[in-house]
Amino acid sequence: MDTKKLSYPYLVWITLTILVPMLLIFLYSIIEPGPEPLTFQFSLAHYLRALDGLHLQVLWGSFVIALASTAACLLIGYPAAWFISRLRARSQSQVILLLMMPMWINMLLRSYAWMTILSRNGILNSVLAFFGLPEQNLLYTDFAVILGMVYNFLPFMILPIYTAILKVDANLVDAARDLGASPGETFLKVIFPLSIPGIITGITMVFLPSMSSFVIPQLLGGGQFLMIGNLIERQYLLTGNWHFGSALAMLLMAFILLSVWLMKRFDPKSMDSGEGVIPW
Amino acid sequence: MVKKLYLGLLFFFLYAPIIVLMVFSFNESRSGTVWTGFSLTWYEELFRDRRMQDAFRYTLLVAVISTAVSTFIGTFTAIGIQKLRPKWQAFALNVNYFPVINPEIVTAISLMMLYRSLRLDFGFATMLMSHIMFSIPYVILAVLPRLYALDKNLAEAAQDLGATPWQAIVKVIIPQIRPSIFTGALMAFTMSLDDFVISFFNSGGGVTNLSIEIYAMARRGIRPTVNALATLMVAVIFTVVLIANRISIRKAKS
Numbered sequence: 001m002d003t004k005k006l007s008y009p010y011l012v013w014i015t016l017t018i019l020v021p022m023l024l025i026f027l028y029s030i031i032e033p034g035p036e037p038l039t040f041q042f043s044l045a046h047y048l049r050a051l052d053g054l055h056l057q058v059l060w061g062s063f064v065i066a067l068a069s070t071a072a073c074l075l076i077g078y079p080a081a082w083f084i085s086r087l088r089a090r091s092q093s094q095v096i097l098l099l100m101m102p103m104w105i106n107m108l109l110r111s112y113a114w115m116t117i118l119s120r121n122g123i124l125n126s127v128l129a130f131f132g133l134p135e136q137n138l139l140y141t142d143f144a145v146i147l148g149m150v151y152n153f154l155p156f157m158i159l160p161i162y163t164a165i166l167k168v169d170a171n172l173v174d175a176a177r178d179l180g181a182s183p184g185e186t187f188l189k190v191i192f193p194l195s196i197p198g199i200i201t202g203i204t205m206v207f208l209p210s211m212s213s214f215v216i217p218q219l220l221g222g223g224q225f226l227m228i229g230n231l232i233e234r235q236y237l238l239t240g241n242w243h244f245g246s247a248l249a250m251l252l253m254a255f256i257l258l259s260v261w262l263m264k265r266f267d268p269k270s271m272d273s274g275e276g277v278i279p280w
Numbered sequence: 281m282v283k284k285l286y287l288g289l290l291f292f293f294l295y296a297p298i299i300v301l302m303v304f305s306f307n308e309s310r311s312g313t314v315w316t317g318f319s320l321t322w323y324e325e326l327f328r329d330r331r332m333q334d335a336f337r338y339t340l341l342v343a344v345i346s347t348a349v350s351t352f353i354g355t356f357t358a359i360g361i362q363k364l365r366p367k368w369q370a371f372a373l374n375v376n377y378f379p380v381i382n383p384e385i386v387t388a389i390s391l392m393m394l395y396r397s398l399r400l401d402f403g404f405a406t407m408l409m410s411h412i413m414f415s416i417p418y419v420i421l422a423v424l425p426r427l428y429a430l431d432k433n434l435a436e437a438a439q440d441l442g443a444t445p446w447q448a449i450v451k452v453i454i455p456q457i458r459p460s461i462f463t464g465a466l467m468a469f470t471m472s473l474d475d476f477v478i479s480f481f482n483s484g485g486g487v488t489n490l491s492i493e494i495y496a497m498a499r500r501g502i503r504p505t506v507n508a509l510a511t512l513m514v515a516v517i518f519t520v521v522l523i524a525n526r527i528s529i530r531k532a533k534s
Contacts, residue, residue, distance in 0.1 A: 001361060003363045003444075003449070004360050004361075004363035005357045005360060006359055006360030007357050007358075007360025007361045007364055009357075010353065010357035010360070010371055010416070011371075012360075014372070014376060015374045015375070016394075017394065018379065018413075019375060020394065021394045022390060024390065024393045025386070025389070028393070029376075046325070079286060080287065080290050083286050083287050086283060087283070089466060095287065097521075097525055098291060099294070100519075101297065101518060101521055102294050102295070104470070104518075104521055105510075105514055106474055106476070106490075106494070106513065108491055108494045108495055108498065109291060109301070109494065109510045110297070110298075111492065111498075112301070112502075112506060112510065113298055113501060114297055115498060116300065116507070117297055119501075119502060121311065121313055122313060123300055123313055125313075129368050151293070151297070152295070154294070169350060177520050210386070211383075212383030212385060214384075214477060215476060215477065218495075219495075219498055219499070229385050232386075232389065233481075235480070236389050236392060236481065242393065246389075249389060252383060252385075252386065256381070264363065
């Protein structure tokens with residue numbers, strides 16, 4: 001028996017379950033039903049439709065939400081990673097465990113938790129009322145969606161940055177200090193530049209799942225707020241327009257490949273450093 | 281000082297919502313804000329809910345079967361892939377990577393289109409197949425690095441000493457890669473338990489899992505039974521993670 005034959009069934013299997021469906025998506029996105037039943041003709045109408053006013057707004061909106069979530073994660077996450085790296089070695093591993101624990105909880109439950117807090121009768125409003133502040137309607141807004149993204153994906157930003165900071169050679173820091181750099185200068189000129197690969201990994205790991213998330217905008221954004229994931233879901237489960245859905249999926253994939261490519265160009269090592277599998 | 285305060289706030293942000301969720305699962309009234317007294321009403325309601333029980337059973341069943349199947353297929357496939365010619369190896373690994381980097385929703389619709397094209401009925405079988413399908417790549421990714429690191433001479437020595445290729449795999453290779461097989465299986469299991477999007481698109485006929493039930497209930501608004509379910513799930517997860525952590529710490533020490 002030749003050992004490599006063990007992989008043949010799987011090669012057939014991935015061709016059928018991965019490649020063929022991908023081709024199906026591509027095919028559906030560029031055809032439309034012809035004049036006769038069961039005939040099809042080439043068409044770019046679905047892509048054009050995805051780029052018309054209303055749908056373009058959804059695509060742009062998804063991008064902006066994902067960008068805002070990523071920025072917020074970076075702003076909150078970088079100092080967190082920095083402070084964790086300054087703790088004693090023993091507390092560090094405990095704090096990292098504490099950081100990773102919520103990631104094991106189902107994303108639906110983590111988003112649901114914020115529903116109970118942000119809703120009109122939720123905790124937040126009773127706290128505000130206690131201090132005599134006006135009631136806020138935060139649930140089912142962009143803010144709630146971004147908050148949900150930050151809550152769900154923040155650890156993905158902190159962990160790679162923390163790892164990158166840890167990897168910074170202590171000798172370099174000492175050398176900078178010996179040569180007269182202040183702690184601030186050491187940070188800006190030595191530690192921060194060396195932690196950039198971690199930042200890039202973090203950005204990728206937050207931005208990509210935010211962009212394509214479908215659960216968080218559905219639960220925290222409510223019915224009226226749509227991101228591209230929700231738009232795709234609608235085409236498949238509601239209107240049954242596979243052609244348009246496929247075109248949207250193609251656009252999403254193209255966008256994601258483009259982002260990964262850009263990140264790779266920006267820092268070729270960031271994706272291969274094994275700092276984690278992309279989280280979705 | 282700033283350090284402690286900042287990290288304190290961070291963990292307050294991360295844990296407060298979960299704690300609030302858990303506390304109000306024991307609340308007597310429906311309210312998610314006003315504490316009216318301790319009660320187990322919502323747990324009783326949860327345990328009386330037939331749909332929930334079914335969803336729970338399906339979740340576990342799918343997770344166990346898909347983990348077993350995908351670990352088996354993934355391990356042997358990885359052993360085979362590693363022997364392929366570089367060109368085919370690259371093909372296998374690149375396609376294998378697709379479900380890992382593709383957004384879940386794209387994987388979900390691609391499978392849905394496949395099943396529909398094959399005129400399959402949506403239900404337990406399609407859900408199980410989908411889980412097997414998205415788990416295998418992770419098992420392969422967990423096992424392969426370990427395989428590459430193995431000493432090739434050992435398996436060859438076994439064969440020189442008269443072992444069949446099959447015996448060489450089962451008695452020499454597999455024992456050496458056991459920890460990575462276990463890692464792969466664990467990933468497959470947790471991903472299956474946790475999956476929502478792919479199951480949501482690829483189940484039907486009354487077959488659901490816990491995630492789908494939670495989604496359906498959460499969409500209709502806040503329900504204390506969801507809080508009760510969440511509390512149980514969080515308790516189980518945290519216990520398992522803490523025990524696993526203890527074990528790995530003890531192992532590292534010894």
